[in-house]
Amino acid sequence: MSSKFVLYYFNGRAAGEAARLLLIYGGETWEDHRVSFAEWSEFKKNAPFEKLPYLEFDGIKLPESYAINRYLAKKYGLAGKDxxxxxxxxxxxxxxxxxxxxxxxxxxxxxxxxxxxxxxxxxxxxxxxxxxxxxxxxxxxxxxxxxxxxxxxxxxxxxxxxxxxxxxxxxxxxxxxxxxxxxxxxxxxxxxxxxxxxxxxxxxxxx
Ligand SMILES: N[C@@H](CCC(=O)N[C@@H](CS)C(=O)NCC(=O)O)C(=O)O
Structure with a gap:
C-alpha cells in the first residue's frame, strides 16, 4: 500500500519525533524517511526552507516542525479542547x-x-x-x-x-x-x- 504521508527527518528524535508519534497516534499509513548526514547536502536542495523535518502529502511539502505538529494534532484531536x-x-x-x-x-x-x-x-x-x-x-x-x-x-x-x-x-x-x-x-x-x-x-x- 502506498503511504499517504512521508515524514522526512534525520535519524534522531529531536525536532522530528513528535510528528512521528502524532502519525502513529492517528493510525496513519505513513513512511518514516530518515535522511542520512551523507545525503543531506544533496537532499537539502529540494527541502522547503532547507531544513528538516518536512511532511510530504498530496503533492505538498509542509516544512517547520511546529506547523507539522499542529496540522497533525488538529487532525487527531490533540491540539487542545478549545x-x-x-x-x-x-x-x-x-x-x-x-x-x-x-x-x-x-x-x-x-x-x-x-x-x-x-x-x-x-x-x-x-x-x-x-x-x-x-x-x-x-x-x-x-x-x-x-x-x-x-x-x-x-x-x-x-x-x-x-x-x-x-x-x-x-x-x-x-x-x-x-x-x-x-x-x-x-x-x-x-x-x-x-x-x-x-x-x-x-x-x-x-x-
Ligand atoms: N524551525 C525549524 C528548525 C529545523 C532545524 O533546525 N532542523 C535541523 C535539524 S533539527 C536541520 O535541518 N539541520 C540541517 C541544516 O541546518 O543543514 C523547525 O522547527 O522545523
Whole structure:
C-alpha cells in the first residue's frame, strides 16, 4: 500500500519525533524517511526552507516542525479542547522551542559533535535555560488534573517536551531528581496505548 504521508527527518528524535508519534497516534499509513548526514547536502536542495523535518502529502511539502505538529494534532484531536487551551498548548510548545534551541549546544558538546568545554557550556548556556523552562513545565504538570500539559488530557505539547527530555536526561541525568514531574510525565506519555508499542520497539537514537 502506498503511504499517504512521508515524514522526512534525520535519524534522531529531536525536532522530528513528535510528528512521528502524532502519525502513529492517528493510525496513519505513513513512511518514516530518515535522511542520512551523507545525503543531506544533496537532499537539502529540494527541502522547503532547507531544513528538516518536512511532511510530504498530496503533492505538498509542509516544512517547520511546529506547523507539522499542529496540522497533525488538529487532525487527531490533540491540539487542545478549545481555542484557549490550544493557545496554552502553543505557549508550552513555544517555550519549549526556546529550550530546544538553547540546549542543543550542550547536547552537541556532550556527544563530541561540537568542540567545547562541557562543564562551561553546561553552566553558561544549559543551566539558565533549564531553570527557566523546566521549572515552569514541572509546576504546570504538578498542578495538572490530567497529568499532561493541558487540563483536558494529552496534546502534541506532551510529545514535544517528553521526546527531547529523553536526550536531556542522557546528558544530564540529575534532571530526573530535580524535575520529578517531568520525569513521571515521560512515562505517562510512553504509556499512551496508541504509541506504547512503537515506543517499546523504536530502539535508541543518537539525538
Ligand atoms: N524551525 C525549524 C528548525 C529545523 C532545524 O533546525 N532542523 C535541523 C535539524 S533539527 C536541520 O535541518 N539541520 C540541517 C541544516 O541546518 O543543514 C523547525 O522547527 O522545523
Amino acid at each position: 481555542d484557549l487551551e490550544q493557545a496554552r498548548v502553543d505557549a508550552i510548545a513555544d517555550l519549549h522551542k526556546d529550550f530546544f534551541m538553547d540546549s542543543r549546544e550542550f547536547s552537541r558538546v556532550s556527544s563530541g559533535k561540537q568542540a567545547g568545554d562541557k562543564e562551561k557550556v553546561r553552566q553558561e548556556s544549559f543551566e539558565p535555560i533549564v531553570k527557566r523552562c523546566y521549572g515552569v513545565f514541572n509546576d504546570i504538570l504538578k498542578k495538572s488534573p490530567s497529568g499532561f500539559f493541558a487540563d483536558s488530557g494529552l496534546t502534541w505539547a506532551d510529545f514535544v517536551v517528553s521526546q527531547w527530555y529523553i536526550r536531556m536526561k542522557e546528558i544530564a541525568p540529575d534532571l530526573a531528581e530535580r524535575y520529578p514531574e517531568i520525569d513521571k510525565h515521560l512515562d505517562r506519555v510512553h504509556n499512551v496505548p496508541q504509541i506504547k508499542d512503537y515506543v517499546a520497539k523504536r530502539g535508541s537514537f543518537p539525538f
